[in-house]
Amino acid sequence: DAGVIQSPRHEVTEMGQEVTLRCKPISGHDYLFWYRQTMMRGLELLIYFNNNVPIDDSGMPEDRFSAKMPNASFSTLKIQPSEPRDSAVYFCASREGGSYNSPLHFGNGTRLTVT
Amino acid sequence: GDSVTQMEGPVTLSEEAFLTINCTYTATGYPSLFWYVQYPGEGLQLLLKATKADDKGSNKGFEATYRKETTSFHLEKGSVQVSDSAVYFCALRSPGGNFNKFYFGSGTKLNVKP
Secondary structure, three states: OOOOEEEOOEEEEOOOOOEEEEEEOOOOOOEEEEEEEEOOOEEEEEEEEEOOEEEEOOOOOOOOEEEEEEEOOEEEEEEOOOOHHHOEEEEEEEEOOOOOOOOOEEOOOEEEEEO | OOEEEEOOOOEEEEOOOOEEEOEEEEOOOOOEEEEEEEOOOOOEEEEEEEOOOOOEEEEOOEEEEOEOOOOEOOEEEOOOOHHHOEEEEEEEEOOOOOOOOEEEOOOEEEEEEO
């Protein structure tokens, strides 16, 4: 099992540019989550999907953020336009739906720096 | 609302010392409780979990017991190694309707010196 795969590992961009982060969940997992990690706020849930459908996006900070899951093996998180305060590590995680107590499995994250 | 509070770090120990990282939670009902570990440059990895009161989760020498009466899930290890240096996160999964809500503590950094 390759685990959750995220790309790129690092992204440096200028303010105002569009940023797209990518995630491939573990095969067979029904749920996909996007988290953001900062020193100030810790781990924050941005959005999660069940069977490719967005279920809860209440954590998305503002309209500049959008997420899609066109199929069971791929999801994107897009920021347009990016701002310096978006600098953080973004994690994708997945979990299987068959077990009530199944844990989250995290990718290695994308470190985003907006200058 | 549901939340997790864990002790602030960093915690610095010598190799073979005893480790305790405190974690307490607030939740209605009976949440599931987890400890995750994050090594530098990596994502969080599940370390152990407990799903009901008095359960003890254990893995790689780490243990934590789900204490309903004190709403705690403290992480312990009898003899730490340098390789245990990492950030440890306590987390709960809400027992209510939205069981996909995981709440994480702020993390405790552990430094183990040789």
